[in-house]
Amino acid sequence: MPSPVxxxxxxxxxxxxxxxxxxxxxxxxxxxxxxxxxxxYDERMSTVFFRELGLPEPDVNLGVxxxxxxxxxxALLVALEKEFLTSEPALVVVYGDVNSTLAAALAAAKLxxxxxxxxxxxxxxxxxxxxxxxxxxxxxxxALCLVTSPEAIGHLANEGIPVERAHFxxxxxxxxxxxxxxxxxxxxxxxxxxxPARYAAATLHRPANVDDPRQAAELVARLHEVADLVxxxxxxxxxxxxxxxxxxxxxxxxVHVLDPLSYVEFIGLVRGAVAAITxxxxxxxxxxxxxxxxxxxxxxxxxxxxITHGTNRLVTPDDLVPAIRKTLTDPPPADPAAPPLWDGQAxxxxxxxxxxxxxxx
Ligand code: UD1
Numbered sequence: 001m002p003s004p005v006x007x008x009x010x011x012x013x014x015x016x017x018x019x020x021x022x023x024x025x026x027x028x029x030x031x032x033x034x035x036x037x038x039x040x041y042d043e044r045m046s047t048v049f050f051r052e053l054g055l056p057e058p059d060v061n062l063g064v065x066x067x068x069x070x071x072x073x074x075a076l077l078v079a080l081e082k083e084f085l086t087s088e089p090a091l092v093v094v095y096g097d098v099n100s101t102l103a104a105a106l107a108a109a110k111l112x113x114x115x116x117x118x119x120x121x122x123x124x125x126x127x128x129x130x131x132x133x134x135x136x137x138x139x140x141x142x143a144l145c146l147v148t149s150p151e152a153i154g155h156l157a158n159e160g161i162p163v164e165r166a167h168f169x170x171x172x173x174x175x176x177x178x179x180x181x182x183x184x185x186x187x188x189x190x191x192x193x194x195x196p197a198r199y200a201a202a203t204l205h206r207p208a209n210v211d212d213p214r215q216a217a218e219l220v221a222r223l224h225e226v227a228d229l230v231x232x233x234x235x236x237x238x239x240x241x242x243x244x245x246x247x248x249x250x251x252x253x254x255v256h257v258l259d260p261l262s263y264v265e266f267i268g269l270v271r272g273a274v275a276a277i278t279x280x281x282x283x284x285x286x287x288x289x290x291x292x293x294x295x296x297x298x299x300x301x302x303x304x305x306x307i308t309h310g311t312n313r314l315v316t317p318d319d320l321v322p323a324i325r326k327t328l329t330d331p332p333p334a335d336p337a338a339p340p341l342w343d344g345q346a347x348x349x350x351x352x353x354x355x356x357x358x359x360x361x
Pocket of ligand 1: 011012013039041042045046066067097098099100205237238
């Protein structure tokens with residue numbers, strides 16, 4: 001008996017977006033199939049998130065692994081097409097903007113299986129980012145565009161996507177954050193990793209920041225200057241490790257380099273930080289809800305609501321040290337006007353839309 005709803009996930013940020021959707025559909029007795037593409041495969045990049053978030057074990061792991069964009073996307077397409085032909089889902093649900101998301105949407109659309117895209121319509125307008133390419137293509141291929149932020153509907157309309165396809169449902173990543181709020185314990189993280197009481201938490205993994213050794217060295221130099229003011233804790237993504245290590249990230253006694261953290265540990269770390277320094281999309285959203293000042297080392301963001309309704313600020317490497325200094329002496333007030341519908345109920349709203357669409361079929 002085919003499962004009506006098939007979820008595709010594969011990379012770290014997919015898991016916290018999928019968990020509330022899978023849970024809301026399970027609560028309504030919907031039969032579901034969870035497909036892990038294997039884009040991320042390390043225990044600390046994948047398995048630990050399933051355990052902590054109560055996601056069901058994947059029904060299948062396609063084991064696609066790493067590779068160049070063409071190699072990885074091609075392998076994902078081949079494996080996902082086979083999977084869809086075998087399991088014949090009525091609906092494929094994809095999350096975010098990673099290569100697994102694009103491949104799943106493309107494979108499903110070619111087989112005439114409707115696609116629902118969770119986190120549709122975000123735009124950085126920077127086509128040098130692989131995620132921006134993925135987002136635009138996935139939205140064109142999706143029958144249901146599930147939107148976390150109101151301006152996304154305008155972006156979709158500007159690209160010719162009929163407004164009936166767009167549903168403003170709120171942010172399921174924030175459902176996950178709010179559901180686990182009492183588990184995020186900065187003290188436990190500090191004790192486990194021997195960290196000081198006062199620190200900034202930094203994450204860097206965007207290709208534009210970490211792939212080029214010169215750019216990585218520039219950022220490491222800035223982080224060392226930040227560490228002259230306040231200790232810096234850096235859980236390092238495996239992609240970033242070679243260039244950050246080569247640039248001597250550990251060569252300052254105020255810099256604490258960690259392996260990737262689990263979800264509960266990472267949000268615990270951020271919750272206890274004086275500021276976050278990041279190039280991650282998810283961290284911009286999480287700090288907005290936690291009220292932690294966020295300095296984003298990017299020239300743009302696809303999540304402007306984290307600036308207008310949150311704690312986020314875009315900084316260049318040159319801006320970073322003055323921005324941290326200002327944050328330490330004069331922390332910005334947390335904006336009380338939280339982004340609309342970031343209320344912990346996105347999963348149930350998404351389930352309503354998906355069930356409505358399944359009913360129409
Ligand atoms: C991917 C997403 C990015 C997301 C990020 C979150 C794309 C195009 N990019 O980037 O949007 O923000 O995930 O983490 O899909 N690696 C490991 N172990 C793993 C996974 C990866 O060591 O479990 C290393 C490999 O050397 C690999 C590299 O990280 O080549 C990059 O992995 P990949 O999945 O291609 O992209 P990310 O940089 O993780």
